[in-house]
Amino acid sequence: MSPDILDEASVIWFGPQHVSAHGWATKLTLVGDYIVECDPNAGYFHRSAEKCLEFRNFRQGSMILERICMMEAFLAEYPYIAAVEKIVDLEIPERAKIMRTIMLEFNRIHSLQFWWGQFAGELGLFAMLLWPWVDREYTLDAFEELTGSRHTVSYATPGGVKYDFTPKFHAKMEIALSRVKERMPVFDDMLAGSPTFRLRTEGVGHYTAKQALKWGLSGPNIKACGIPMDLRKDDPDPNLAYGMIDWEVPTTHNEEHPGECDAFDRLLQRFKEIETSLDIIDKLLPLLPEGPIIDPKARAKVNRLPEGEGYGRVEGTRGVTSVWLKTMEKAQTPWRAKIRGPCFASYYSLKHIVPGARFADFPAIFGSLDPYPGWWDR
Amino acid sequence: MSDTPGSASTLGRAIINKYPDIESKPLDGNKIELIVPPEKIRDIVSLIDEQVSDALPESLFGIDLTENKYELIYIFWSHANKMLLQLRVHLEGEKPEIESVCDIFPGLEWHERETHEMFGVNFKNHPDLRLLLLPDELEGKFPMRKSFVTDRSRMDETGLAQPKSRPESGGESS
Numbered sequence: 001m002s003p004d005i006l007d008e009a010s011v012i013w014f015g016p017q018h019v020s021a022h023g024w025a026t027k028l029t030l031v032g033d034y035i036v037e038c039d040p041n042a043g044y045f046h047r048s049a050e051k052c053l054e055f056r057n058f059r060q061g062s063m064i065l066e067r068i069c070m071m072e073a074f075l076a077e078y079p080y081i082a083a084v085e086k087i088v089d090l091e092i093p094e095r096a097k098i099m100r101t102i103m104l105e106f107n108r109i110h111s112l113q114f115w116w117g118q119f120a121g122e123l124g125l126f127a128m129l130l131w132p133w134v135d136r137e138y139t140l141d142a143f144e145e146l147t148g149s150r151h152t153v154s155y156a157t158p159g160g161v162k163y164d165f166t167p168k169f170h171a172k173m174e175i176a177l178s179r180v181k182e183r184m185p186v187f188d189d190m191l192a193g194s195p196t197f198r199l200r201t202e203g204v205g206h207y208t209a210k211q212a213l214k215w216g217l218s219g220p221n222i223k224a225c226g227i228p229m230d231l232r233k234d235d236p237d238p239n240l241a242y243g244m245i246d247w248e249v250p251t252t253h254n255e256e257h258p259g260e261c262d263a264f265d266r267l268l269q270r271f272k273e274i275e276t277s278l279d280i281i282d283k284l285l286p287l288l289p290e291g292p293i294i295d296p297k298a299r300a301k302v303n304r305l306p307e308g309e310g311y312g313r314v315e316g317t318r319g320v321t322s323v324w325l326k327t328m329e330k331a332q333t334p335w336r337a338k339i340r341g342p343c344f345a346s347y348y349s350l351k352h353i354v355p356g357a358r359f360a361d362f363p364a365i366f367g368s369l370d371p372y373p374g375w376w377d378r
Numbered sequence: 379m380s381d382t383p384g385s386a387s388t389l390g391r392a393i394i395n396k397y398p399d400i401e402s403k404p405l406d407g408n409k410i411e412l413i414v415p416p417e418k419i420r421d422i423v424s425l426i427d428e429q430v431s432d433a434l435p436e437s438l439f440g441i442d443l444t445e446n447k448y449e450l451i452y453i454f455w456s457h458a459n460k461m462l463l464q465l466r467v468h469l470e471g472e473k474p475e476i477e478s479v480c481d482i483f484p485g486l487e488w489h490e491r492e493t494h495e496m497f498g499v500n501f502k503n504h505p506d507l508r509l510l511l512l513p514d515e516l517e518g519k520f521p522m523r524k525s526f527v528t529d530r531s532r533m534d535e536t537g538l539a540q541p542k543s544r545p546e547s548g549g550e551s552s
Contacts, residue, residue, distance in 0.1 A: 042488075042510050042511055043510060043512065043513065046512065048521065051521060051522060051528065055528075213432055213433070213434050214435070214483055214484055214485060215484055215485045216434060216435045216436065216483075217485075218434065227432075227457065228457075229434075229457035234457055234460050235462070311453075311462075311464075320434075320455070322436070322437065324437065324439070324451065335441075336441045338437065338439040340436060340437045344488060344489075345485055348485065348488045349485075376488075
């Protein structure tokens with residue numbers, strides 16, 4: 001790039017006040033309406049969650065993680081519990097395993113419902129902003145019935161789960177899930193079937209699978225390139241029930257550019273994700289056995305942990321979510337807790353994806369990566 | 379899964395054959411930990427890049443072990459081999475230093491920036507070591523070090539009101 005072009009460049013801060021910036025700020029250098037440089041800025045939400053975890057015991061810690069990403073609260077807290085269970089070597093009752101898995105998938109559906117609305121709203125389709133959010137209320141009602149809380153469910157605890165499924169919860173979950181199933185074709189029509197929406201998203205925000213791996217992208221952002229990388233299949237947590245049933249990892253293939261994906265592919269991929277979650281819940285519900293939901297000895301075991309290291313991972317809605325814990329002998333609190341948020345990588349990768357795109361495409365690019373600021377700021 | 383190609387132990391052996399001063403420790407499943415001397419980190423990470431075609435740079439972070447001892451952990455995941463590689467580097471000194479590897483795996487660039495601001499580990503040849511998450515006006519350095527004070531003695535910096543002290547004897551009746 002010759003320097004005289006940059007003489008005419010203008011610098012724009014996209015956010016933190018802009019409506020579709022959700023409170024984070026990206027510095028864009030523009031020539032005309034083409035973006036030549038993108039500098040994502042993190043830190044607006046930094047609350048030092050990792051340091052806070054060093055002052056909370058092993059039953060309290062997961063509540064901090066939930067507040068990092070409210071949309072996938074249960075998926076966010078789960079890696080911490082998995083890491084604690086690895087250090088103590090806890091095996092939980094089978095009923096609890098299945099209940100955990102159902103709730104993880106139910107939470108994933110909720111997070112994707114939120115994303116539909118958010119993405120459509122960012123691209124100016126305001127009817128579609130509200131429709132999935134209305135459906136989301138049914139999901140939240142079911143959460144409230146089970147745990148008393150609409151977002152921060154804190155459902156699991158080391159050794160099992162806290163509350164048993166009641167007939168009333170089953171009824172509310174049935175309503176929420178049938179609502180999702182019923183409305184999927186409508187949303188598919190409104191987003192994937194809409195010519196305007198396709199124009200805004202097709203060919204926008206291209207990257208190849210190889211690039212995505214180097215940047216650290218995971219979850220739907222890499223499955224959209226056709227790589228079935230999914231921790232639910234590859235490295236499932238021993239205390240979850242993904243191995244008990246037969247299911248397929250969904251992937252999307254771009255026919256024009258194999259091994260690449262654009263914003264539209266990532267949209268299609270997230271439709272498939274919700275179908276997979278519905279499929280997993282449908283297959284797991286009949287398998288639910290009778291029995292205890294928590295290991296009664298677990299509570300005493302997690303009061304003080306032995307010296308050790310544990311790495312808990314789960315396939316979150318947005319990608320690999322993990323917590324790495326180190327404990328010292330007879331620890332009441334972790335010595336070090338590292339949270340790996342999936343959006344840390346996707347926000348970073350904007351730096352490479354965005355240059356060359358037009359300014360109006362910017363919301364389409366970052367919206368399609370499903371960013372959530374809590375994950376990079378923590 | 380001990381000797382099949384693509385297993386963690388096979389890769390571990392290949393690395394140790396080339397660099398004999400590296401120790402390995404098997405973890406559960408197809409996972410392996412390599413203890414890498416700081417000066418070898420670039421060699422090992424480029425070797426991983428060559429040998430594992432779909433390595434995902436999952437995480438990089440520091441641990442403060444007090445008394446000026448630090449550890450860095452690098453985590454790589456391979457989907458094709460279902461393999462997890464964990465590199466552990468011991469660092470010492472008031473100002474620990476290590477070579478940056480973010481030109482090999484760009485995804486580690488921000489992880490290195492974060493470790494730099496939180497633990498004061500200097501990554502040599504890193505293109506951009508500005509603060510990532512912390513505000514410029516923060517007083518005191520390296521919040522994730524154990525020596526960083528987080529108690530009420532630093533309340534003034536927050537600009538919040540000091541909590542009122544409680545009356546000693548239940549208050550007066552009038």
